[in-house]
Amino acid sequence: MSVHLVKNTPGVIGVLDLQGGVHEHLEHLERLGIPYAKVKQPADFTDLAGLIIPGGESTCLARLLKIFELKEVILQHCSRGMKIWGTCAGAILLANRVVGDQPCLGLIDMEIERNSFGSQLDSFKSEALIEAVSADLIPLTFIRAPKILRVGSDVQVLLRMEDYIAAAENEGILVTVFHPELTGCLALHRYFALKCGLSPAVENASAVNRDWDNVSWMKLARIAS
Amino acid sequence: MDAKRYELNVQLAQMLKGGVIMDVTNVEQAKIAEEAGAVAVMALERVPSDIRKDGGVARMSDPAMIAEIKKAVSIPVMAKARIGHFVEAQLLEALRIDYIDESEVLTPADEECHIDKTKFSIPFVCGARNLGEALRRIAEGAAMIRTKGEAGTGNVVEAVRHMRTMNREIRQLAQMPVEEVTGFAKTNGLPYELALKVKELGRLPVVNFAAGGLATPADAALMMQLGCDGVFVGSGIFKSADPAKRARAIVKATAYFNDPQKVLEASMGLGEAMPGLEIGQIPPEQILAKRGW
Numbered sequence: 001m002s003v004h005l006v007k008n009t010p011g012v013i014g015v016l017d018l019q020g021g022v023h024e025h026l027e028h029l030e031r032l033g034i035p036y037a038k039v040k041q042p043a044d045f046t047d048l049a050g051l052i053i054p055g056g057e058s059t060c061l062a063r064l065l066k067i068f069e070l071k072e073v074i075l076q077h078c079s080r081g082m083k084i085w086g087t088c089a090g091a092i093l094l095a096n097r098v099v100g101d102q103p104c105l106g107l108i109d110m111e112i113e114r115n116s117f118g119s120q121l122d123s124f125k126s127e128a129l130i131e132a133v134s135a136d137l138i139p140l141t142f143i144r145a146p147k148i149l150r151v152g153s154d155v156q157v158l159l160r161m162e163d164y165i166a167a168a169e170n171e172g173i174l175v176t177v178f179h180p181e182l183t184g185c186l187a188l189h190r191y192f193a194l195k196c197g198l199s200p201a202v203e204n205a206s207a208v209n210r211d212w213d214n215v216s217w218m219k220l221a222r223i224a225s
Numbered sequence: 226m227d228a229k230r231y232e233l234n235v236q237l238a239q240m241l242k243g244g245v246i247m248d249v250t251n252v253e254q255a256k257i258a259e260e261a262g263a264v265a266v267m268a269l270e271r272v273p274s275d276i277r278k279d280g281g282v283a284r285m286s287d288p289a290m291i292a293e294i295k296k297a298v299s300i301p302v303m304a305k306a307r308i309g310h311f312v313e314a315q316l317l318e319a320l321r322i323d324y325i326d327e328s329e330v331l332t333p334a335d336e337e338c339h340i341d342k343t344k345f346s347i348p349f350v351c352g353a354r355n356l357g358e359a360l361r362r363i364a365e366g367a368a369m370i371r372t373k374g375e376a377g378t379g380n381v382v383e384a385v386r387h388m389r390t391m392n393r394e395i396r397q398l399a400q401m402p403v404e405e406v407t408g409f410a411k412t413n414g415l416p417y418e419l420a421l422k423v424k425e426l427g428r429l430p431v432v433n434f435a436a437g438g439l440a441t442p443a444d445a446a447l448m449m450q451l452g453c454d455g456v457f458v459g460s461g462i463f464k465s466a467d468p469a470k471r472a473r474a475i476v477k478a479t480a481y482f483n484d485p486q487k488v489l490e491a492s493m494g495l496g497e498a499m500p501g502l503e504i505g506q507i508p509p510e511q512i513l514a515k516r517g518w
Contacts, residue, residue: 017243018243018480019242019243019244019264019479019480020240020241020242020243020244021239021240021242022242022243023242024239040480040481055240056240056241056242056243056244056264057240057241057244057262057263057264057265057300057301059259059260059262059299059300060244060262060263060264060300060476063260063261063262063473063476064262064476064477064480067473067477068477068481068487088240089240114299115299118321119295119302119321119322119323120233120234120237120301120323120324120347120348121318121321121346121347123233123237124233125229125232125233141233141236143233143236143237143240144237144240144301144323179236182236182239214232214235214236215422215426215430217239218426218427218428218430219426219427221428221454222426222427222428223392223395223396223427223428223452
Protein backbone atom coordinates (compact mmCIF):
# COMPACT_ATOMS: atom_id res chain seq x y z
CA MET A 1 0.00 0.00 0.00
CA SER A 2 1.28 3.45 -0.89
CA VAL A 3 0.02 5.25 2.21
CA HIS A 4 2.94 7.04 3.77
CA LEU A 5 2.01 7.31 7.40
CA VAL A 6 4.33 10.05 8.61
CA LYS A 7 3.22 10.43 12.19
CA ASN A 8 4.13 13.12 14.64
CA THR A 9 6.55 14.96 12.43
CA PRO A 10 5.93 18.65 11.77
CA GLY A 11 4.36 19.48 8.46
CA VAL A 12 1.73 16.76 8.46
CA ILE A 13 -1.93 17.39 7.72
CA GLY A 14 -4.27 14.99 9.49
CA VAL A 15 -7.68 13.90 8.28
CA LEU A 16 -10.15 13.07 11.04
CA ASP A 17 -10.85 9.38 10.51
CA LEU A 18 -14.13 8.73 12.30
CA GLN A 19 -16.69 8.69 9.50
CA GLY A 20 -17.20 10.15 6.03
CA GLY A 21 -15.02 11.17 3.10
CA VAL A 22 -11.61 10.44 4.61
CA HIS A 23 -9.82 8.72 1.70
CA GLU A 24 -10.89 11.41 -0.75
CA HIS A 25 -9.01 14.08 1.23
CA LEU A 26 -5.98 11.82 1.70
CA GLU A 27 -5.82 11.26 -2.03
CA HIS A 28 -5.80 15.02 -2.69
CA LEU A 29 -3.05 15.60 -0.12
CA GLU A 30 -1.02 12.83 -1.74
CA ARG A 31 -1.35 14.52 -5.14
CA LEU A 32 -0.14 17.77 -3.60
CA GLY A 33 2.88 16.05 -2.07
CA ILE A 34 1.82 16.95 1.47
CA PRO A 35 2.57 14.35 4.18
CA TYR A 36 -0.71 13.16 5.62
CA ALA A 37 -2.11 10.89 8.31
CA LYS A 38 -5.47 9.51 9.33
CA VAL A 39 -6.11 10.67 12.89
CA LYS A 40 -8.52 9.25 15.47
CA GLN A 41 -6.59 8.76 18.74
CA PRO A 42 -5.62 11.75 20.97
CA ALA A 43 -1.88 11.13 20.40
CA ASP A 44 -2.37 11.28 16.62
CA PHE A 45 -2.92 15.06 16.81
CA THR A 46 0.51 15.85 18.25
CA ASP A 47 2.41 18.32 16.05
CA LEU A 48 -0.14 18.27 13.21
CA ALA A 49 0.17 21.44 11.15
CA GLY A 50 -3.41 21.14 10.06
CA LEU A 51 -6.52 19.03 10.49
CA ILE A 52 -9.22 18.35 7.91
CA ILE A 53 -12.67 17.44 9.22
CA PRO A 54 -14.27 15.71 6.23
CA GLY A 55 -17.80 15.53 4.99
CA GLY A 56 -19.99 12.87 6.52
CA GLU A 57 -22.96 13.13 8.84
CA SER A 58 -22.46 15.96 11.32
CA THR A 59 -24.68 14.40 14.00
CA CYS A 60 -22.62 11.19 13.86
CA LEU A 61 -19.28 13.01 13.88
CA ALA A 62 -20.35 15.30 16.74
CA ARG A 63 -21.42 12.33 18.83
CA LEU A 64 -18.17 10.45 18.22
CA LEU A 65 -16.03 13.52 18.99
CA LYS A 66 -17.83 13.86 22.29
CA ILE A 67 -17.85 10.21 23.39
CA PHE A 68 -14.20 9.68 22.59
CA GLU A 69 -13.18 13.01 24.14
CA LEU A 70 -11.58 14.23 20.93
CA LYS A 71 -13.41 17.54 21.12
CA GLU A 72 -11.12 18.82 23.91
CA VAL A 73 -8.07 17.42 22.11
CA ILE A 74 -8.94 19.32 18.94
CA LEU A 75 -9.63 22.53 20.87
CA GLN A 76 -6.24 22.24 22.63
CA HIS A 77 -4.35 21.71 19.40
CA CYS A 78 -6.25 24.52 17.75
CA SER A 79 -5.13 26.88 20.50
CA ARG A 80 -1.48 25.87 19.97
CA GLY A 81 -1.85 26.86 16.31
CA MET A 82 -3.08 23.80 14.42
CA LYS A 83 -5.22 25.04 11.51
CA ILE A 84 -8.52 23.31 10.77
CA TRP A 85 -10.52 22.96 7.55
CA GLY A 86 -14.07 21.62 7.65
CA THR A 87 -15.84 20.50 4.49
CA CYS A 88 -19.65 20.18 4.59
CA ALA A 89 -20.31 18.29 7.86
CA GLY A 90 -16.90 19.50 9.04
CA ALA A 91 -18.02 23.11 8.54
CA ILE A 92 -21.09 22.42 10.68
CA LEU A 93 -18.89 21.09 13.50
CA LEU A 94 -16.70 24.20 13.39
CA ALA A 95 -19.56 26.76 13.48
CA ASN A 96 -20.51 28.49 16.72
CA ARG A 97 -24.18 28.65 15.75
CA VAL A 98 -26.16 25.81 14.15
CA VAL A 99 -29.83 26.38 13.29
CA GLY A 100 -31.97 24.17 15.53
CA ASP A 101 -29.05 22.43 17.19
CA GLN A 102 -26.17 22.79 19.64
CA PRO A 103 -22.81 23.87 18.19
CA CYS A 104 -19.95 21.39 18.48
CA LEU A 105 -16.46 22.95 18.31
CA GLY A 106 -17.60 26.58 17.92
CA LEU A 107 -14.29 27.76 16.44
CA ILE A 108 -15.63 30.16 13.82
CA ASP A 109 -18.22 32.88 14.28
CA MET A 110 -20.93 31.96 11.82
CA GLU A 111 -24.46 30.63 11.65
CA ILE A 112 -24.96 27.50 9.57
CA GLU A 113 -28.06 25.53 8.61
CA ARG A 114 -27.75 21.77 8.15
CA ASN A 115 -29.02 20.07 5.00
CA SER A 116 -30.30 23.38 3.73
CA PHE A 117 -31.08 22.50 0.10
CA GLY A 118 -33.45 19.56 0.57
CA SER A 119 -32.99 15.91 -0.31
CA GLN A 120 -30.34 14.11 -2.36
CA LEU A 121 -32.35 15.07 -5.46
CA ASP A 122 -31.33 18.67 -4.70
CA SER A 123 -27.60 17.89 -4.57
CA PHE A 124 -25.76 19.56 -7.45
CA LYS A 125 -22.49 20.48 -9.13
CA SER A 126 -21.51 23.99 -10.09
CA GLU A 127 -18.39 26.14 -10.47
CA ALA A 128 -17.27 29.52 -9.24
CA LEU A 129 -14.37 31.90 -9.02
CA ILE A 130 -12.85 32.16 -5.54
CA GLU A 131 -10.45 35.05 -5.94
CA ALA A 132 -8.45 34.47 -2.78
CA VAL A 133 -7.83 30.84 -3.78
CA SER A 134 -7.26 30.69 -7.52
CA ALA A 135 -7.46 32.69 -10.73
CA ASP A 136 -9.33 29.81 -12.40
CA LEU A 137 -12.90 28.60 -11.96
CA ILE A 138 -13.18 26.00 -9.23
CA PRO A 139 -15.58 23.05 -9.61
CA LEU A 140 -18.04 22.78 -6.71
CA THR A 141 -19.90 19.69 -5.49
CA PHE A 142 -22.79 20.20 -3.06
CA ILE A 143 -24.19 17.05 -1.43
CA ARG A 144 -27.08 17.56 0.96
CA ALA A 145 -25.08 20.65 1.79
CA PRO A 146 -25.51 23.15 4.61
CA LYS A 147 -25.73 26.91 4.03
CA ILE A 148 -23.74 29.49 5.95
CA LEU A 149 -26.34 32.15 6.69
CA ARG A 150 -24.15 34.86 8.28
CA VAL A 151 -20.64 35.35 9.60
CA GLY A 152 -19.10 37.49 12.34
CA SER A 153 -16.87 40.52 11.79
CA ASP A 154 -13.60 38.59 12.17
CA VAL A 155 -14.59 36.12 9.43
CA GLN A 156 -13.73 36.67 5.76
CA VAL A 157 -16.19 35.49 3.17
CA LEU A 158 -14.36 33.61 0.39
CA LEU A 159 -17.37 32.67 -1.71
CA ARG A 160 -20.87 34.09 -1.63
CA MET A 161 -23.57 32.34 -3.68
CA GLU A 162 -27.19 33.52 -4.16
CA ASP A 163 -28.57 33.75 -0.64
CA TYR A 164 -25.83 32.08 1.33
CA ILE A 165 -22.09 31.86 1.96
CA ALA A 166 -20.31 28.77 0.64
CA ALA A 167 -16.74 29.33 1.89
CA ALA A 168 -15.24 31.46 4.65
CA GLU A 169 -12.25 31.65 6.98
CA ASN A 170 -10.81 33.26 10.05
CA GLU A 171 -7.19 33.15 11.16
CA GLY A 172 -7.14 29.49 12.12
CA ILE A 173 -10.22 27.99 10.48
CA LEU A 174 -11.32 27.38 6.89
CA VAL A 175 -14.85 26.21 6.04
CA THR A 176 -16.43 25.11 2.76
CA VAL A 177 -19.98 23.79 2.49
CA PHE A 178 -19.04 22.04 -0.77
CA HIS A 179 -16.62 19.14 -1.33
CA PRO A 180 -13.31 19.98 -3.10
CA GLU A 181 -12.18 16.41 -2.31
CA LEU A 182 -14.89 15.15 -4.69
CA THR A 183 -13.48 17.01 -7.70
CA GLY A 184 -10.19 16.83 -9.58
CA CYS A 185 -9.21 20.31 -8.39
CA LEU A 186 -6.50 20.73 -5.74
CA ALA A 187 -6.79 24.50 -5.34
CA LEU A 188 -8.50 24.48 -1.94
CA HIS A 189 -6.22 21.78 -0.57
CA ARG A 190 -3.27 23.87 -1.69
CA TYR A 191 -4.83 26.97 -0.13
CA PHE A 192 -5.25 25.12 3.16
CA ALA A 193 -1.69 23.73 3.05
CA LEU A 194 -0.37 27.30 2.63
CA LYS A 195 -2.59 28.42 5.53
CA CYS A 196 -0.88 25.69 7.59
CA GLY A 197 2.54 27.12 6.64
CA LEU A 198 3.41 24.21 4.35
CA SER A 199 4.80 24.31 0.82
CA PRO A 200 2.85 22.05 -1.51
CA ALA A 201 5.00 20.41 -4.19
CA VAL A 202 2.37 21.16 -6.83
CA GLU A 203 2.58 24.68 -8.19
CA ASN A 204 -0.48 25.00 -10.40
CA ALA A 205 -3.16 23.35 -8.30
CA SER A 206 -6.07 25.20 -9.79
CA ALA A 207 -6.28 23.27 -13.06
CA VAL A 208 -8.48 20.22 -12.82
CA ASN A 209 -6.40 17.03 -12.89
CA ARG A 210 -7.21 15.07 -16.01
CA ASP A 211 -6.11 11.80 -14.45
CA TRP A 212 -8.47 12.22 -11.49
CA ASP A 213 -11.82 10.50 -11.50
CA ASN A 214 -14.29 9.70 -8.79
CA VAL A 215 -12.69 6.31 -8.05
CA SER A 216 -9.19 7.79 -7.54
CA TRP A 217 -9.58 7.53 -3.74
CA MET A 218 -9.98 3.79 -4.03
CA LYS A 219 -6.27 3.17 -4.39
CA LEU A 220 -6.18 4.02 -0.68
CA ALA A 221 -9.09 1.67 0.08
CA ARG A 222 -8.41 -1.57 -1.75
CA ILE A 223 -9.56 -4.81 -0.16
CA ALA A 224 -6.86 -6.71 1.74
CA SER A 225 -4.77 -8.87 -0.59
CA MET B 226 -29.87 9.68 -14.89
CA ASP B 227 -27.01 11.60 -16.49
CA ALA B 228 -23.38 10.91 -15.59
CA LYS B 229 -23.19 13.94 -13.31
CA ARG B 230 -26.26 12.88 -11.32
CA TYR B 231 -24.93 9.32 -11.03
CA GLU B 232 -21.60 10.63 -9.72
CA LEU B 233 -23.39 12.76 -7.11
CA ASN B 234 -25.33 9.67 -6.02
CA VAL B 235 -22.18 7.57 -5.70
CA GLN B 236 -20.60 10.43 -3.77
CA LEU B 237 -23.45 10.62 -1.24
CA ALA B 238 -22.74 6.95 -0.46
CA GLN B 239 -19.04 7.87 -0.06
CA MET B 240 -20.04 10.39 2.62
CA LEU B 241 -21.75 7.56 4.54
CA LYS B 242 -18.52 5.53 4.77
CA GLY B 243 -17.61 4.36 8.25
CA GLY B 244 -21.19 4.83 9.38
CA VAL B 245 -24.20 2.82 10.49
CA ILE B 246 -27.56 2.87 8.68
CA MET B 247 -30.40 1.79 10.93
CA ASP B 248 -33.84 0.33 10.22
CA VAL B 249 -36.58 2.36 11.92
CA THR B 250 -40.35 1.90 11.90
CA ASN B 251 -41.57 5.19 13.39
CA VAL B 252 -40.55 8.76 14.27
CA GLU B 253 -39.51 7.86 17.80
CA GLN B 254 -37.08 5.19 16.58
CA ALA B 255 -35.77 7.51 13.87
CA LYS B 256 -34.92 10.10 16.51
CA ILE B 257 -33.21 7.48 18.69
CA ALA B 258 -31.16 6.39 15.67
CA GLU B 259 -30.16 9.95 14.75
CA GLU B 260 -29.29 10.77 18.35
CA ALA B 261 -27.15 7.62 18.55
CA GLY B 262 -25.11 8.75 15.53
CA ALA B 263 -26.66 6.82 12.63
CA VAL B 264 -25.55 8.22 9.25
CA ALA B 265 -28.93 7.42 7.70
CA VAL B 266 -32.18 5.67 8.55
CA MET B 267 -34.08 3.05 6.57
CA ALA B 268 -37.78 3.79 7.04
CA LEU B 269 -39.98 0.69 6.89
CA GLU B 270 -43.20 -0.58 8.46
CA ARG B 271 -41.81 -3.82 9.82
CA VAL B 272 -38.20 -4.77 10.49
CA PRO B 273 -37.07 -7.91 8.63
CA SER B 274 -37.46 -10.25 11.62
CA ASP B 275 -41.15 -9.30 11.83
CA ILE B 276 -41.59 -9.66 8.06
CA ARG B 277 -40.10 -13.12 8.40
CA LYS B 278 -42.43 -13.97 11.30
CA ASP B 279 -45.59 -12.55 9.71
CA GLY B 280 -45.13 -14.13 6.29
CA GLY B 281 -47.38 -13.02 3.43
CA VAL B 282 -46.44 -10.38 0.87
CA ALA B 283 -44.18 -7.57 2.09
CA ARG B 284 -44.57 -4.34 0.08
CA MET B 285 -43.25 -0.79 0.11
CA SER B 286 -44.16 0.97 3.37
CA ASP B 287 -46.95 3.53 3.72
CA PRO B 288 -45.54 6.73 2.16
CA ALA B 289 -47.21 8.77 4.92
CA MET B 290 -45.07 6.97 7.49
CA ILE B 291 -41.92 7.52 5.44
CA ALA B 292 -42.81 11.21 5.04
CA GLU B 293 -43.21 11.63 8.81
CA ILE B 294 -39.79 10.12 9.42
CA LYS B 295 -38.28 12.34 6.74
CA LYS B 296 -39.70 15.36 8.51
CA ALA B 297 -38.41 14.25 11.91
CA VAL B 298 -34.68 13.81 11.13
CA SER B 299 -31.96 15.73 9.28
CA ILE B 300 -29.90 12.65 8.29
CA PRO B 301 -30.59 10.91 4.95
CA VAL B 302 -33.73 8.78 4.73
CA MET B 303 -33.79 5.56 2.74
CA ALA B 304 -36.77 3.32 2.00
CA LYS B 305 -37.29 -0.04 0.33
CA ALA B 306 -38.98 -0.88 -2.96
CA ARG B 307 -39.66 -4.45 -4.07
CA ILE B 308 -37.20 -5.99 -6.53
CA GLY B 309 -38.43 -5.04 -10.01
CA HIS B 310 -41.25 -2.80 -8.75
CA PHE B 311 -40.32 0.34 -10.63
CA VAL B 312 -43.57 2.09 -9.73
CA GLU B 313 -42.87 1.78 -6.02
CA ALA B 314 -39.49 3.33 -6.88
CA GLN B 315 -41.23 6.14 -8.80
CA LEU B 316 -43.35 6.87 -5.72
CA LEU B 317 -40.32 6.95 -3.43
CA GLU B 318 -38.59 9.30 -5.86
CA ALA B 319 -41.69 11.54 -5.92
CA LEU B 320 -41.59 11.51 -2.11
CA ARG B 321 -38.05 12.93 -2.41
CA ILE B 322 -36.34 10.62 0.02
CA ASP B 323 -32.56 10.30 -0.31
CA TYR B 324 -31.91 6.68 -1.34
CA ILE B 325 -33.97 3.68 -2.47
CA ASP B 326 -33.07 0.14 -1.39
CA GLU B 327 -34.28 -2.30 -4.05
CA SER B 328 -34.56 -5.01 -1.46
CA GLU B 329 -34.93 -8.76 -1.22
CA VAL B 330 -36.43 -8.23 2.24
CA LEU B 331 -39.68 -7.29 0.47
CA THR B 332 -41.47 -9.82 -1.72
CA PRO B 333 -40.12 -9.49 -5.29
CA ALA B 334 -42.53 -7.98 -7.81
CA ASP B 335 -40.59 -9.33 -10.77
CA GLU B 336 -38.63 -12.57 -10.84
CA GLU B 337 -36.86 -11.78 -14.10
CA CYS B 338 -36.00 -8.09 -14.08
CA HIS B 339 -34.59 -5.75 -11.50
CA ILE B 340 -35.49 -2.07 -11.78
CA ASP B 341 -33.79 -0.12 -14.58
CA LYS B 342 -32.22 2.31 -12.18
CA THR B 343 -30.65 4.41 -14.92
CA LYS B 344 -34.12 5.89 -15.55
CA PHE B 345 -34.16 7.55 -12.13
CA SER B 346 -32.48 10.60 -10.62
CA ILE B 347 -32.67 9.19 -7.10
CA PRO B 348 -29.88 6.82 -6.04
CA PHE B 349 -30.35 3.11 -5.42
CA VAL B 350 -28.59 0.63 -3.15
CA CYS B 351 -28.91 -3.07 -3.99
CA GLY B 352 -27.97 -6.32 -2.25
CA ALA B 353 -25.46 -8.81 -3.61
CA ARG B 354 -24.10 -12.23 -2.64
CA ASN B 355 -21.12 -12.20 -4.97
CA LEU B 356 -19.20 -10.02 -7.40
CA GLY B 357 -21.33 -10.89 -10.41
CA GLU B 358 -24.53 -9.90 -8.65
CA ALA B 359 -22.95 -6.64 -7.42
CA LEU B 360 -21.72 -5.68 -10.89
CA ARG B 361 -25.03 -6.55 -12.56
CA ARG B 362 -26.78 -4.17 -10.16
CA ILE B 363 -24.18 -1.47 -10.84
CA ALA B 364 -24.68 -1.99 -14.59
CA GLU B 365 -28.41 -1.41 -13.98
CA GLY B 366 -27.59 1.88 -12.25
CA ALA B 367 -27.11 1.09 -8.56
CA ALA B 368 -24.90 3.73 -6.89
CA MET B 369 -24.16 1.66 -3.79
CA ILE B 370 -23.96 -2.06 -2.96
CA ARG B 371 -24.56 -3.98 0.25
CA THR B 372 -24.17 -7.63 1.08
CA LYS B 373 -27.52 -9.40 1.24
CA GLY B 374 -26.64 -11.43 4.30
CA GLU B 375 -29.76 -13.05 5.67
CA ALA B 376 -31.97 -10.27 7.02
CA GLY B 377 -33.97 -10.67 10.20
CA THR B 378 -31.95 -13.58 11.56
CA GLY B 379 -29.51 -11.82 13.90
CA ASN B 380 -27.02 -14.24 12.35
CA VAL B 381 -24.04 -12.63 10.63
CA VAL B 382 -22.85 -15.81 8.87
CA GLU B 383 -24.41 -15.03 5.48
CA ALA B 384 -23.11 -11.45 5.40
CA VAL B 385 -19.64 -12.84 6.10
CA ARG B 386 -20.07 -15.41 3.34
CA HIS B 387 -21.15 -12.76 0.83
CA MET B 388 -18.34 -10.37 1.71
CA ARG B 389 -15.70 -13.11 1.63
CA THR B 390 -17.04 -14.30 -1.72
CA MET B 391 -16.83 -10.80 -3.20
CA ASN B 392 -13.33 -10.28 -1.80
CA ARG B 393 -12.13 -13.63 -3.14
CA GLU B 394 -13.49 -12.91 -6.61
CA ILE B 395 -11.97 -9.42 -6.60
CA ARG B 396 -8.57 -10.84 -5.65
CA GLN B 397 -8.83 -13.46 -8.39
CA LEU B 398 -9.66 -10.80 -10.95
CA ALA B 399 -6.90 -8.50 -9.74
CA GLN B 400 -4.29 -11.22 -10.20
CA MET B 401 -5.37 -12.80 -13.48
CA PRO B 402 -3.91 -11.84 -16.85
CA VAL B 403 -6.33 -9.69 -18.83
CA GLU B 404 -7.02 -12.39 -21.44
CA GLU B 405 -8.55 -14.56 -18.71
CA VAL B 406 -11.04 -11.88 -17.72
CA THR B 407 -13.42 -12.68 -20.59
CA GLY B 408 -13.86 -16.26 -19.44
CA PHE B 409 -14.08 -15.32 -15.77
CA ALA B 410 -16.71 -12.70 -16.60
CA LYS B 411 -18.69 -15.21 -18.64
CA THR B 412 -18.59 -17.93 -15.98
CA ASN B 413 -19.50 -15.60 -13.13
CA GLY B 414 -21.97 -13.37 -14.95
CA LEU B 415 -19.86 -10.20 -14.72
CA PRO B 416 -20.45 -7.31 -17.13
CA TYR B 417 -17.06 -7.24 -18.90
CA GLU B 418 -16.30 -3.51 -18.74
CA LEU B 419 -17.06 -3.42 -15.02
CA ALA B 420 -14.94 -6.54 -14.48
CA LEU B 421 -11.98 -4.68 -15.99
CA LYS B 422 -12.71 -1.71 -13.73
CA VAL B 423 -12.73 -3.94 -10.63
CA LYS B 424 -9.47 -5.55 -11.76
CA GLU B 425 -7.85 -2.12 -12.00
CA LEU B 426 -9.29 -0.79 -8.72
CA GLY B 427 -8.89 -3.90 -6.55
CA ARG B 428 -12.35 -3.33 -5.10
CA LEU B 429 -15.94 -2.59 -6.11
CA PRO B 430 -16.23 0.69 -8.03
CA VAL B 431 -18.87 1.99 -5.60
CA VAL B 432 -19.23 1.97 -1.82
CA ASN B 433 -20.05 -1.47 -0.39
CA PHE B 434 -21.79 -1.83 2.98
CA ALA B 435 -22.49 -4.93 5.06
CA ALA B 436 -26.11 -5.89 5.69
CA GLY B 437 -28.19 -8.84 6.77
CA GLY B 438 -27.97 -10.34 10.25
CA LEU B 439 -25.69 -7.91 12.09
CA ALA B 440 -26.70 -7.73 15.76
CA THR B 441 -23.70 -6.74 17.90
CA PRO B 442 -20.86 -4.18 17.94
CA ALA B 443 -18.48 -7.07 17.26
CA ASP B 444 -20.53 -8.09 14.19
CA ALA B 445 -20.17 -4.54 12.84
CA ALA B 446 -16.41 -4.46 13.51
CA LEU B 447 -16.05 -7.90 11.90
CA MET B 448 -17.67 -6.74 8.68
CA MET B 449 -15.58 -3.56 8.67
CA GLN B 450 -12.38 -5.57 9.13
CA LEU B 451 -13.45 -7.75 6.21
CA GLY B 452 -13.34 -4.61 4.09
CA CYS B 453 -16.90 -3.23 4.11
CA ASP B 454 -17.20 0.56 3.90
CA GLY B 455 -19.96 0.77 6.52
CA VAL B 456 -22.87 -1.25 7.91
CA PHE B 457 -26.64 -1.57 7.87
CA VAL B 458 -28.31 -2.83 11.03
CA GLY B 459 -31.90 -3.88 10.55
CA SER B 460 -33.73 -5.81 13.25
CA GLY B 461 -30.57 -5.91 15.38
CA ILE B 462 -31.17 -2.60 17.13
CA PHE B 463 -34.88 -2.19 17.74
CA LYS B 464 -35.43 -5.90 18.51
CA SER B 465 -32.83 -5.79 21.28
CA ALA B 466 -33.41 -5.10 24.99
CA ASP B 467 -31.96 -1.55 24.99
CA PRO B 468 -32.08 -0.10 21.45
CA ALA B 469 -30.60 3.35 22.24
CA LYS B 470 -27.63 1.87 24.03
CA ARG B 471 -27.02 -0.80 21.39
CA ALA B 472 -27.34 1.77 18.60
CA ARG B 473 -24.67 3.97 20.20
CA ALA B 474 -22.45 0.94 20.81
CA ILE B 475 -22.62 -0.18 17.18
CA VAL B 476 -21.80 3.36 15.98
CA LYS B 477 -18.73 3.40 18.23
CA ALA B 478 -17.59 -0.07 17.16
CA THR B 479 -17.97 0.80 13.48
CA ALA B 480 -15.88 3.97 13.80
CA TYR B 481 -13.15 2.19 15.81
CA PHE B 482 -13.47 -1.23 14.16
CA ASN B 483 -9.70 -1.75 14.26
CA ASP B 484 -9.38 -1.00 17.97
CA PRO B 485 -10.35 -4.07 20.05
CA GLN B 486 -10.19 -2.08 23.29
CA LYS B 487 -12.82 0.39 22.05
CA VAL B 488 -15.02 -2.35 20.56
CA LEU B 489 -14.73 -4.16 23.91
CA GLU B 490 -15.86 -1.08 25.84
CA ALA B 491 -18.75 -0.64 23.40
CA SER B 492 -19.82 -4.25 23.94
CA MET B 493 -20.20 -4.05 27.74
CA GLY B 494 -23.62 -4.34 29.40
CA LEU B 495 -25.85 -3.95 26.37
CA GLY B 496 -28.54 -6.35 27.62
CA GLU B 497 -30.09 -9.02 25.41
CA ALA B 498 -29.30 -8.96 21.71
CA MET B 499 -32.14 -9.82 19.32
CA PRO B 500 -33.06 -13.52 19.26
CA GLY B 501 -30.96 -15.31 16.63
CA LEU B 502 -31.99 -17.78 13.98
CA GLU B 503 -29.85 -20.55 12.56
CA ILE B 504 -29.79 -20.48 8.77
CA GLY B 505 -30.17 -24.27 8.51
CA GLN B 506 -33.48 -24.09 10.34
CA ILE B 507 -35.05 -21.69 7.85
CA PRO B 508 -37.15 -23.47 5.21
CA PRO B 509 -35.34 -22.99 1.85
CA GLU B 510 -38.27 -21.07 0.33
CA GLN B 511 -37.96 -18.51 3.14
CA ILE B 512 -34.31 -17.65 2.46
CA LEU B 513 -34.42 -13.95 1.48
CA ALA B 514 -30.94 -13.81 -0.06
CA LYS B 515 -32.10 -16.07 -2.90
CA ARG B 516 -34.53 -13.42 -4.09
CA GLY B 517 -33.13 -11.52 -7.08
CA TRP B 518 -30.18 -12.84 -9.07
